[in-house]
Amino acid sequence: MKDSDSDNPAGQDSEREALSQLRVKIDSIDEQIGELINARARCAQEVAEIKKRHSADGEISTFYRPEREAQVLRRAMERNTGPLDNEEFARLFREIMSACLALEAPVKVAYLGPEGTFTQQAAIKHFGHSAHTVSLSAIDEVFREVASGAAHFGVVPVENSTEGVVTHTLDNFLGSSVKICGEVVLRIHHNFLVSDITRVDSISRVYSHAQSLSQCRKWLDAHYPRAERVAVSSNAEAAKRVKGEWNAAAIAGKMAAELYDLNLHAESIEDQPDNSTRFLIIGADEVEASGDDKTSIVVSTRNEPGALHGLLEPFHRHNVDLTRVETRPSLTGTWNYVFFIDFSGHVSDSTIQAALSEVSSRVADLKILGSYPKGVL
Numbered sequence: 001m002k003d004s005d006s007d008n009p010a011g012q013d014s015e016r017e018a019l020s021q022l023r024v025k026i027d028s029i030d031e032q033i034g035e036l037i038n039a040r041a042r043c044a045q046e047v048a049e050i051k052k053r054h055s056a057d058g059e060i061s062t063f064y065r066p067e068r069e070a071q072v073l074r075r076a077m078e079r080n081t082g083p084l085d086n087e088e089f090a091r092l093f094r095e096i097m098s099a100c101l102a103l104e105a106p107v108k109v110a111y112l113g114p115e116g117t118f119t120q121q122a123a124i125k126h127f128g129h130s131a132h133t134v135s136l137s138a139i140d141e142v143f144r145e146v147a148s149g150a151a152h153f154g155v156v157p158v159e160n161s162t163e164g165v166v167t168h169t170l171d172n173f174l175g176s177s178v179k180i181c182g183e184v185v186l187r188i189h190h191n192f193l194v195s196d197i198t199r200v201d202s203i204s205r206v207y208s209h210a211q212s213l214s215q216c217r218k219w220l221d222a223h224y225p226r227a228e229r230v231a232v233s234s235n236a237e238a239a240k241r242v243k244g245e246w247n248a249a250a251i252a253g254k255m256a257a258e259l260y261d262l263n264l265h266a267e268s269i270e271d272q273p274d275n276s277t278r279f280l281i282i283g284a285d286e287v288e289a290s291g292d293d294k295t296s297i298v299v300s301t302r303n304e305p306g307a308l309h310g311l312l313e314p315f316h317r318h319n320v321d322l323t324r325v326e327t328r329p330s331l332t333g334t335w336n337y338v339f340f341i342d343f344s345g346h347v348s349d350s351t352i353q354a355a356l357s358e359v360s361s362r363v364a365d366l367k368i369l370g371s372y373p374k375g376v377l
């Protein structure tokens with residue numbers, strides 16, 4: 001108890017009274033929120049009944065509707081008047097929708113594991129905690145699991161703001177029929193994790209994924225210049241190794257710290273404060289327009305002068321906003337290239353259709369990887 005409180009028992013009583021009145025108010029609001037959440041869940045159940053009547057096969061795509069979810073989240077943010085910030089506010093709706101979808105049909109989401117990685121964090125950010133997430137050990141496996149129908153959706157990293165593109169993910173699209181049905185961007189915060197037995201003044205080894213070690217290079221140079229930096233297969237694997245080693249630390253995210261019961265010795269130690277990673281959600285079906293969408297295509301050009309210009313020119317003329325162009329070697333022949341192109345708009349838009357039909361007449365091959373809502377959260 002603070003001195004000022006013991007000096008002023010009357011003030012203390014009135015504060016206690018104010019506190020208990022506020023708690024009565026919170027209880028009553030909680031009761032209303034609870035009733036409303038369940039009323040919402042009952043609506044979702046009715047939606048599911050209608051969907052079941054109109055779909056012969058009961059495919060997950062009839063239940064999970066990325067375009068509708070994006071609209072609900074965007075509307076929540078537009079409506080928000082604070083004091084909660086937009087992202088926090090939308091996150092609560094994300095979880096409510098996740099629970100409603102689980103009532104309709106449970107979704108199985110495969111992600112590049114192991115458990116505790118940023119990719120799992122991205123999967124949960126996108127689908128909410130009610131989705132059933134399954135960890136797989138390679139990007140190829142995530143693609144295969146989705147293509148075979150063993151998982152409804154997959155989550156794979158595609159680019160990092162400091163390290164660039166994840167080429168393995170792009171290459172997998174060349175030989176696969178899966179569609180992109182969403183994107184999620186995650187701010188990547190690295191933390192310096194130690195175990196209960198770590199002697200922090202004697203740390204001689206720091207484990208992490210090679211990318212994370214390089215993203216925290218300056219911090220390590222300043223704080224642990226002599227510690228050996230050991231690259232391992234994932235940040236979660238790094239966290240796992242620290243358990244039981246008194247002279248080692250790991251660089252990883254908070255999920256890994258929780259999973260392996262490690263302590264956050266230093267938080268957000270990344271050199272670039274706006275370090276973020278973009279992940280793609282892959283699935284079997286196309287997604288309807290949400291009103292603010294992106295499309296990804298992959299194109300192979302004929303090996304002739306001006307091919308790239310010819311490919312990009314129709315986008316420019318139709319005023320289509322290109323958000324990314326990535327070149328990768330084609331898997332079919334030496335010195336042949338394919339271009340991964342992202343742009344704003346949905347394949348159902350007439351301008352996009354006009355631009356794409358011109359592009360396809362100028363290239364050797366064009367494959368639409370998917371149109372999907374721009375990341376909301």
Ligand SMILES: O=C(O)C(=O)C[C@]1(C(=O)O)C=C[C@@H](O)C=C1
Pocket residue numbers: 044047048063064065066068069072096097098100101104
């Ligand atoms: O609107 C729908 O189609 C629903 O199924 C409802 C709902 C929701 O809870 O709002 C649930 C799951 C879908 O992914 C989208 C939205």
